[in-house]
Amino acid sequence: MPVPQHVFDPPFNIVRSSHVVLDVVDLNKSVEFYDNIIGLHVEDRDDTTAYLRGSEEHQHHSVVLRKAEQSAAARLGFKVGSEADLDKAGSWFAEHGVLYSFVDRPFQGRTLHVTDPFGFRLEFYATMDKRPHLLRRYERYKGCHPQRLDHFNVFAAETQDTIDFYARLGFRLTEYAEEDGDGGRIAAAWMHRKGNVHDFAITNGKGPRLHHFAYWVPGPLNIIHLCDVMASRGLALERGPGRHGISNAFFLYVRDPDGHRIELYCSDYQTMDHDHEPLRWSLRDPRRQTLWGAPAPRSWFEQGSPFPGQEVREPVFVADVVIAD
Template structure:
């Protein structure tokens, strides 16, 4: 299937991925996991929500845990260039029949929320309350020392259409996985706004669902250390995949599950993609180095399990990709 062309004059300017809002069933248990095991810093909390950030981030939060009856992804947040981009976004959504609304959100400036044509619930904002970063506060470091939110990955039932939609919004393709042969279909795409491999990855599967959120960590040894921490603190079964190195993105990775099953990737060592003429890298679905450079396939849970978006109906994918799965 066709890969989208880079769009350098999108209808409004998305800067980067910013934050995720996750519904959790036990707020205290989840907050403790993200703070003490993963190593994020709690900025504010009440009996309904906990706001956390990583050590390099000036923004107030990059993940919000909301107490709810069922676990789900509530919103994915992106930062735009300025307040005017919110008005441009509203005009674009209005012209394209996409429902949207402005919403007051704690610690954020004016926030525009919308549900895209594929069921992904997104919010855009230009300003958020700032806090001094904690990069040099080594006395506060816990877990794997996460530095910043890096990207989101989602399951999309209509993967090609979803890729094309976000390309219209200025997301640029860096790598993609495709079936071999004439008429091969794109099964996954990695798209960015901030100049690394991705802010938003779109994977074929039952959707709309969140596959994972990812935090950047300083080194591969931080990821190895997290394995030791989880193995010795009662979270051995929450280690799902890794550590290893992706062929796609070149990143060293680990996938873990929080107490509600939300998937978090810890991630380091990808590369710069900011040049305007950066060409996307194609991967065959049958190349064993794609999932893991060392050839180890992912477990079945990695392809089949994800967090639904609150209130959205999950649909079967238009096609079933023939991927390598671990026995």
């Protein structure tokens, strides 16, 4: 299937992935997990909502936890370049028949809410309240010392159409997994705005669902330390540690108390050159998922967080994937 061309003059300027809004059933339990086990920092909270961030982040939050009756991925948040870009985004979505609304959100002000044509619920903002970064406040480090939110990965039922849509918004392809032979279909794509491997990864599967969101950590030893922390608490690891061929990432996947999946991640590479060529992976090559490490469990392929009010659809095709033994 076609590899999308880079778009260097998108209709509005998306700077990067910024934050995720999660619905959680037990707010206290979730805050305990993200604060004391993962190691994010609580900036503000009340009885219904908590805001947390990584130690490198100046922005007020990169995870919002909202108390709800059912767990869900409420919104994926992206930062745009300016207030004018918010208006350009609204105009573009209106022109293309996508419903949107402007709302006011705590600590980030005017925010554009939109559900894309594939059911992913997004929000865009230009300016968020700032906080002093905590990078040198080592006495406050806990867990795996997460530095910053890095990317989202989603299950998409219409993989090619979803890839093409986000390419039009300026997301540039860095790596992709494709069937071999004439007419081979793309089963997954890694796309970026900020100049590393990805801000947004699109994976073939039952969707729309959030597969995971990821935090960058300083190095592999931080991930190993989190394994020890979770084991000492009697908590299970879903997958890893290991290394992906895709993105070269050293990784660990864990689940929060509501089942939302978090990746702790380091060791990818820069992709900001305008002539950066996307790397193709064959679906028959097991190294793309697991360069080394234990094979992924069934849950990693099948489970994800739904978006509120969005029907989960079967994928357009079922990819013939070789999985590492």
